[in-house]
Amino acid sequence: MASLGLRFFGIAALLGGLYVPVCHAVTTVTVSATASHTIPTTLYGQMFEDINHSGDGGLYAELLQNRAFQQVTPGDSSSLDPWVAVNGAELEVIADTDPVSSALPNSLQVTIPSDATGSVGFSNPGYWGIKVDPSWTYNASLYYRFPSESPYSGTLTVGLESDTGEVFASNSTTIDGSQTSWANVFLTLTPSSSASNTNNSFFVTINGSEAAGEIVNFAMFSLFPPTYKDRPNGMRIDIAETLAAMKPTFFRFPGGNNIEGQSFDTRWQWNATVGSLLDRPGRMGDWGYANTDGLGLLEYLTFFEDVGMEPIMAVWAGYSLNGESEPEDALAPFIQQAIDQIEFVVGDPSTSDAAALRASLGHPEPFYLNNVEIGNEDFFASDSYVYRWPDFYGNLSAAFPDLTFIATTYPFDPVIYPTPPHYDVHVYQTPDWFIENAFYYDSFERNGTTYFEGEYASISTNASNLYGTPEEGRFLYPTMQSSTAEAAFMTGLERNSDIVFAASYAPLLQLANDSQWTPNLVNYDAGTVYPSTSYYVQQLFAVNLGDEYIPSTLPTEDGTLFWTISRNSTSGDTFIKIVNPVTDEQDLLFDLAFTTVASSGTLQLFHGTQNDSNTPTTPDLITPQTSTITTGQAFNYTAPGYSVSVITVNAS
Numbered sequence: 162m163a164s165l166g167l168r169f170f171g172i173a174a175l176l177g178g179l180y181v182p183v184c185h186a187v188t189t190v191t192v193s194a195t196a197s198h199t200i201p202t203t204l205y206g207q208m209f210e211d212i213n214h215s216g217d218g219g220l221y222a223e224l225l226q227n228r229a230f231q232q233v234t235p236g237d238s239s240s241l242d243p244w245v246a247v248n249g250a251e252l253e254v255i256a257d258t259d260p261v262s263s264a265l266p267n268s269l270q271v272t273i274p275s276d277a278t279g280s281v282g283f284s285n286p287g288y289w290g291i292k293v294d295p296s297w298t299y300n301a302s303l304y305y306r307f308p309s310e311s312p313y314s315g316t317l318t319v320g321l322e323s324d325t326g327e328v329f330a331s332n333s334t335t336i337d338g339s340q341t342s343w344a345n346v347f348l349t350l351t352p353s354s355s356a357s358n359t360n361n362s363f364f365v366t367i368n369g370s371e372a373a374g375e376i377v378n379f380a381m382f383s384l385f386p387p388t389y390k391d392r393p394n395g396m397r398i399d400i401a402e403t404l405a406a407m408k409p410t411f412f413r414f415p416g417g418n419n420i421e422g423q424s425f426d427t428r429w430q431w432n433a434t435v436g437s438l439l440d441r442p443g444r445m446g447d448w449g450y451a452n453t454d455g456l457g458l459l460e461y462l463t464f465f466e467d468v469g470m471e472p473i474m475a476v477w478a479g480y481s482l483n484g485e486s487e488p489e490d491a492l493a494p495f496i497q498q499a500i501d502q503i504e505f506v507v508g509d510p511s512t513s514d515a516a517a518l519r520a521s522l523g524h525p526e527p528f529y530l531n532n533v534e535i536g537n538e539d540f541f542a543s544d545s546y547v548y549r550w551p552d553f554y555g556n557l558s559a560a561f562p563d564l565t566f567i568a569t570t571y572p573f574d575p576v577i578y579p580t581p582p583h584y585d586v587h588v589y590q591t592p593d594w595f596i597e598n599a600f601y602y603d604s605f606e607r608n609g610t611t612y613f614e615g616e617y618a619s620i621s622t623n624a625s626n627l628y629g630t631p632e633e634g635r636f637l638y639p640t641m642q643s644s645t646a647e648a649a650f651m652t653g654l655e656r657n658s659d660i661v662f663a664a665s666y667a668p669l670l671q672l673a674n675d676s677q678w679t680p681n682l683v684n685y686d687a688g689t690v691y692p693s694t695s696y697y698v699q700q701l702f703a704v705n706l707g708d709e710y711i712p713s714t715l716p717t718e719d720g721t722l723f724w725t726i727s728r729n730s731t732s733g734d735t736f737i738k739i740v741n742p743v744t745d746e747q748d749l750l751f752d753l754a755f756t757t758v759a760s761s762g763t764l765q766l767f768h769g770t771q772n773d774s775n776t777p778t779t780p781d782l783i784t785p786q787t788s789t790i791t792t793g794q795a796f797n798y799t800a801p802g803y804s805v806s807v808i809t810v811n812a813s
Contacts, residue, residue, distance in 0.1 A: 205664060
């Protein structure tokens with residue numbers, strides 16, 4: 162337990178005509194010079210699934226929503242959303258008699274009215290807007306065909322325009338009525354000026370008077386801005402850079418619930434997410450909208466290499482969100498599909514068809530993979546996990562003895578065999594819960610099993626109705642109250658990193674215009690990214706981390722002040738993280754046992770008031786501030802209310 166002393170802060174009060182010095186209790190923290198354990202290189206990372214349009218409409222840079230009419234009902238008016246007609250064109254999504262591919266059976270049939278004049282066609286406003294940047298070149302593409310041969314030959318124009326009709330960019334080509342098989346059109350767009358907002362659309366038009374009465378089918382549209390690391394079919398730059406700036410060491414994917422499917426048939430399947438975009442049927446995701454699967458297994462893996470993080474990859478394990486589990490005698494093909502998924506990532510192209518497919522797509526060398534998660538939140542189906550775990554684990558570990566596998570039930574509840582080497586633990590709770598459970602892992606048995614805190618977040622102030630409305634306590638965006646409470650819990654994760662090998666806040670991303678879950682780590686709209694207060698907490702913890710844990714006087718288990726200390730064994734840089742998740746400032750005295758401690762260090766201070774929050778209307782309300790601080794073998798520090806402080810000092 163930390164020792165408490167008294168610290169005088171000068172003449173601060175006047176009682177009965179006498180000056181009385183006001184004193185504060187000071188927490189003394191004695192810091193060892195000897196590390197207790199090595200910190201796992203994967204301690205802080207990110208958890209991803211396509212929720213809140215975090216894939217399509219978010220990290221995946223494609224700008225057009227419903228680009229290929231995947232997973233829609235032809236003829237239904239909703240199948241067009243968000244496409245709209247321009248100047249009287251008649252639009253209908255049809256089940257094409259000669260589709261662009263078997264995976265994409267639907268097309269957009271456009272009828273030009275017989276009395277048409279001017280530019281006639283259709284437009285798409287993207288995912289609640291399109292950013293227009295004159296420094297960018299956009300790649301636009303589509304497929305078209307005439308359902309019956311026509312003598313028509315005319316100009317097709319694509320472009321970007323504002324909601325008031327200002328055209329920022331356009332480009333044209335000739336289309337021919339004799340083209341009854343599918344033809345691909347690829348055009349680039351370079352705006353002549355920027356748009357003042359994101360209320361812009363992508364349009365496709367033809368000359369109405371020349372094409373009057375014609376019918377044209379279109380399929381597989383795409384509009385890409387420049388991408389992160391210039392990857393084809395790649396990631397949105399500002400979101401990717403924001404994630405990379407956290408210095409994540411791993412990326413958990415592809416879910417989350419979104420791997421499981423609402424039924425067996427709608428589960429995420431790796432082989433439907435690779436290869437040509439024409440061969441990806443997409444699926445109805447688990448959060449109420451279609452996933453194009455343009456962000457597929459290869460795109461994920463390439464992104465991880467570009468950022469410098471490793472995957473924690475989930476395989477589907479026989480359970481879907483409708484509550485059904487595959488019987489044990491039916492698991493074999495799904496186990497084989499999981500084996501093929503792993504082979505695609507790490508296999509030898511000379512011995513594995515899945516690995517040969519990877520090589521044919523431009524990556525002959527295996528990707529790095531160490532951890533594979535078997536299922537997701539299988540505590541919802543723990544009765545069947547009792548047989549699903551040994552069947553999947555037994556077969557996968559035999560095929561890949563160098564990989565480690567993670568179970569997704571509650572730790573040791575139920576007891577499953579073989580004993581899992583790792584468990585994935587999820588918790589969504591109140592700020593008070595996270596503060597009170599900063600010592601959650603301290604009492605765990607050190608028996609060889611390790612833990613992945615795969616999803617956690619402070620989501621509500623209402624313990625009796627965690628998933629209620631904002632009026633009932635649910636956070637729309639993280640606040641300093643929720644974020645510092647998470648930080649208090651994270652000090653326990655770092656202290657127990659001898660058994661906690663990885664941790665990731667969840668969910669990761671949220672399109673501000675349309676979301677299914679709050680709060681989230683990073684918010685964005687069509688033009689801007691808004692890192693939350695919890696984002697900065699995660700970044701401060703991840704960036705300022707040594708390779709060895711330094712023991713110190715323990716915080717009080719039922720207290721309101723928390724700290725954790727790590728050190729880079731090569732450079733000597735020592736990182737002291739201090740968390741104050743309550744209103745009042747709190748005083749500390751650090752006593753370092755190192756022989757030599759620098760007389761000054763760096764302070765990164767992140768603090769605000771209880772309800773301060775970074776939102777689209779107050780995007781940079783709270784950000785970390787860096788300054789120089791006086792240090793030495795002993796030094797005082799006052800932690801402001803609702804704060805995370807990181808003191809970096811060199812010690813040897």
